[in-house]
Amino acid sequence: MAAVTGRDITTGAGELIQRLCGFALDQMALSGCALVLMSGAESASVLACAGRHAQTITRLQMELGEGPCLQAYATGVPVLLPDLAAENANRWPTFAAAALAHGVQAEFSLPLSVRPGGIGTFDLCRDAPGTLSEEHLADALVAADIARDAVLYQQYVPGDAGLAGLLATVGTDRIVIHQATGMIAAQLDETMSNALARLRAAAFASGRSMCDIAQDVVERRVRFDE
Amino acid sequence: MSETNRGRPGWPVDSGPHGRSGDVARDTLLARAFVRLADTLASDFDVVDFLQTLSEDSVAILGAEAAGVMLADPRGGLRLIASSDERMRLLELFELQGEQGPCLDAFSSGRAIQASAADSLGRWPVFTPHASDAGFQMMCAVPLRVRTDVIGALNLFRGIDEPFTDAELDLAQAMAEVAAIGLIQERALRERGLLADQLQAALNSRVVIEQAKGMLAEYLTVTVDDAFTLLRHYARDHNRKLSELASDVAERKIPSAALARRPGQQP
Numbered sequence: 001m002a003a004v005t006g007r008d009i010t011t012g013a014g015e016l017i018q019r020l021c022g023f024a025l026d027q028m029a030l031s032g033c034a035l036v037l038m039s040g041a042e043s044a045s046v047l048a049c050a051g052r053h054a055q056t057i058t059r060l061q062m063e064l065g066e067g068p069c070l071q072a073y074a075t076g077v078p079v080l081l082p083d084l085a086a087e088n089a090n091r092w093p094t095f096a097a098a099a100l101a102h103g104v105q106a107e108f109s110l111p112l113s114v115r116p117g118g119i120g121t122f123d124l125c126r127d128a129p130g131t132l133s134e135e136h137l138a139d140a141l142v143a144a145d146i147a148r149d150a151v152l153y154q155q156y157v158p159g160d161a162g163l164a165g166l167l168a169t170v171g172t173d174r175i176v177i178h179q180a181t182g183m184i185a186a187q188l189d190e191t192m193s194n195a196l197a198r199l200r201a202a203a204f205a206s207g208r209s210m211c212d213i214a215q216d217v218v219e220r221r222v223r224f225d226e
Numbered sequence: 227m228s229e230t231n232r233g234r235p236g237w238p239v240d241s242g243p244h245g246r247s248g249d250v251a252r253d254t255l256l257a258r259a260f261v262r263l264a265d266t267l268a269s270d271f272d273v274v275d276f277l278q279t280l281s282e283d284s285v286a287i288l289g290a291e292a293a294g295v296m297l298a299d300p301r302g303g304l305r306l307i308a309s310s311d312e313r314m315r316l317l318e319l320f321e322l323q324g325e326q327g328p329c330l331d332a333f334s335s336g337r338a339i340q341a342s343a344a345d346s347l348g349r350w351p352v353f354t355p356h357a358s359d360a361g362f363q364m365m366c367a368v369p370l371r372v373r374t375d376v377i378g379a380l381n382l383f384r385g386i387d388e389p390f391t392d393a394e395l396d397l398a399q400a401m402a403e404v405a406a407i408g409l410i411q412e413r414a415l416r417e418r419g420l421l422a423d424q425l426q427a428a429l430n431s432r433v434v435i436e437q438a439k440g441m442l443a444e445y446l447t448v449t450v451d452d453a454f455t456l457l458r459h460y461a462r463d464h465n466r467k468l469s470e471l472a473s474d475v476a477e478r479k480i481p482s483a484a485l486a487r488r489p490g491q492q493p
Contacts, residue, residue: 115415167428179443181440183440185440186445
């Protein structure tokens with residue numbers, strides 16, 4: 001861990017977090033690792049990631065509106081799922097089935113806690129089932145704390161070198177979803193959260209991604225009040 | 227007048243002629259005091275209550291007649307936070323106003339200070355007469371310090387001209403240091419909480435601004451880019467923060483039609 005964090009204290013948060021993800025991927029035999037910032041339950045920005053499944057688990061959970069990283073964020077408690085096949089009939093049947101279909105067999109989601117809430121999650125996943133060893137879990141918890149503080153204190157750095165610059169480049173793929181949510185809310189005279197639920201349901205029912213349908217809404221090819 | 231800068235507290239502590247054990251042994255009082263001093267991370271932590279307790283515990287344990295605590299403000303000046311009684315509070319306010327006295331010296335030097343009022347007129351000409359008038363003969367102050375970081379000072383006053391023993395000064399310093407560690411931890415925690423709130427607000431406002439753009443685009447039949455222009459113009463014309471305006475639009479507290487035209491613009 002010291003090899004990751006101690007090399008250069010002037011390194012920005014973005015690079016540090018990217019290194020933490022790479023470290024976790026290498027050391028813990030992961031197939032994906034992502035550092036995700038969240039606000040509310042409906043917005044996530046992947047700040048850094050590594051591994052072929054890195055984006056998969058985050059995208060799936062935002063798409064489905066359920067899953068371990070949303071729960072870890074909401075409760076502030078780690079969610080450890082060493083065998084997603086066993087989750088199939090349990091807490092998140094939809095998420096678990098979709099993750100398995102992508103080849104993800106185990107997921108571990110650690111909250112970036114700041115009492116009483118949090119700012120996101122550190123998500124680890126594997127293409128094989130099995131628990132995270134105590135040593136790896138301890139390392140991952142420390143990495144999550146380091147990442148959390150790196151992000152929080154990056155706010156003191158002004159301008160594009162600070163958090164604003166980091167955020168400007170992440171989460172941009174979801175902008176169209178937020179815009180479409182506003183349009184659907186107007187079309188249906190609904191709240192934003194109900195409009196988002198309608199968008200998600202339409203994506204689920206059609207088998208298309210929320211981004212695709214949102215793009216159609218924003219470009220006025222699809223309306224929700226017809 | 228002596229400045230003390232000695233080793234760690236000896237143990238057990240000689241309670242001396244001023245031990246205020248009452249019916250509870252001083253060791254027990256001390257143990258309870260240290261437990262209270264360590265308890266800064268509770269969700270309902272209050273810095274004034276915490277330092278009020280420190281000053282009252284100091285009186286009970288260290289054989290002082292009155293005690294008070296000052297903390298540095300962000301600009302490096304000292305502020306009176308807690309006093310064991312009203313007489314002490316007034317005296318410490320005089321100390322701050324006159325910019326001289328044991329607490330200020332302990333704070334600036336980072337060392338424990340002890341002085342008799344009878345010997346101190348030369349050192350603190352404005353403050354010493356106030357202390358004497360208030361009935362205090364012996365004055366002591368220890369810094370609230372974590373390593374080299376001094377964040378305040380604890381004042382201890384006696385009504386009789388009898389110095390605090392070395393053991394008592396060591397204890398006072400130990401209590402002050404534990405209090406300082408607790409305060410610094412609590413500050414770090416609070417700072418992290420504020421930064422997290424700020425970050426969450428920034429992330430939320432990104433979402434809400436996009437949602438408001440979409441809502442305006444739909445209600446006003448304009449492009450999303452034009453909707454953003456309308457948002458920015460309205461925010462500027464009405465001196466509103468963009469994120470707050472977007473939130474009002476998204477929650478329909480401001481009708482979208484209100485943003486359709488800028489004031490003074492021809493229809």
